Amino acid sequence: GENVEQHPSTLSVQEGDSAVIKCTYSDSASNYFPWYKQELGKRPQLIIDIRSNVGEKKDQRIAVTLNKTAKHFSLHITETQPEDSAVYFCAASTDKLIFGTGTRLQVFP
Amino acid sequence: SAVISQKPSRDICQRGTSLTIQCQVDSQVTMMFWYRQQPGQSLTLIATANQGSEATYESGFVIDKFPISRPNLTFSTLTVSNMSPEDSSIYLCSVASGTGAQETQYFGPGTRLLVL
Numbered sequence: 200g201e202n203v204e205q206h207p208s209t210l211s212v213q214e215g216d217s218a219v220i221k222c223t224y225s226d227s228a229s230n231y232f233p234w235y236k237q238e239l240g241k242r243p244q245l246i247i248d249i250r251s252n253v254g255e256k257k258d259q260r261i262a263v264t265l266n267k268t269a270k271h272f273s274l275h276i277t278e279t280q281p282e283d284s285a286v287y288f289c290a291a292s293t294d295k296l297i298f299g300t301g302t303r304l305q306v307f308p
Numbered sequence: 309s310a311v312i313s314q315k316p317s318r319d320i321c322q323r324g325t326s327l328t329i330q331c332q333v334d335s336q337v338t339m340m341f342w343y344r345q346q347p348g349q350s351l352t353l354i355a356t357a358n359q360g361s362e363a364t365y366e367s368g369f370v371i372d373k374f375p376i377s378r379p380n381l382t383f384s385t386l387t388v389s390n391m392s393p394e395d396s397s398i399y400l401c402s403v404a405s406g407t408g409a410q411e412t413q414y415f416g417p418g419t420r421l422l423v424l
Contacts, residue, residue, distance in 0.1 A: 200367070233412065242400065242415045243351065288350060295341065296402075296413055298351045 205299030
């Protein structure tokens with residue numbers, strides 16, 4: 200079955216800097232790659248997603264890139280703000296989401 | 309996006325007992341899923357709740373321990389049976405909303421379970 204690896208497990212950045220989180224997946228049939236943000240005590244919230252027919256997608260300060268050949272995808276957050284601090288999860292899907300292990304992002308003012 | 313509610317939001321249970329968690333969606337959805345999130349960990353898929361048929365369980369999860377019902381397209385239940393402290397976790401209902409290229413997956417608020 201699908202296996203998703205996510206790095207780094209923790210990431211600390213200064214406010215205004217960029218943050219990059221990387222994931223790799225094993226099942227070449229996966230065709231949908233969402234990213235979720237989970238604040239403490241809250242449910243995971245979808246922040247951006249990308250499908251296999253697209254190489255890059257951007258939404259304001261957030262962008263995701265996908266390399267299907269290498270089977271990896273990345274989340275890029277620019278101009279980070281303290282409210283970006285949370286745990287971020289990547290996932291890969293054919294018919295069900297398999298999640299990465301999560302990245303705890305801390306943005307220091 | 310679909311509005312998802314879960315009941316109870318939290319519970320404290322004694323070992324050996326069972327708890328049934330309810331998930332209600334405000335619109336009909338084809339796919340409903342149940343996840344477990346242990347403290348400080350990622351989300352692990354327990355099973356896909358199929359309407360009108362038995363749930364499809366992931367490796368490591370069995371029907372006797374986690375029976376699931378899906379009587380219609382807006383409602384599902386997950387029961388955690390014969391609980392032990394290792395079952396202490398957050399249980400999340402999730403639904404796939406939208407169609408085709410617009411389909412995305414959303415999560416309910418979760419049920420926090422503590423087993424003593």
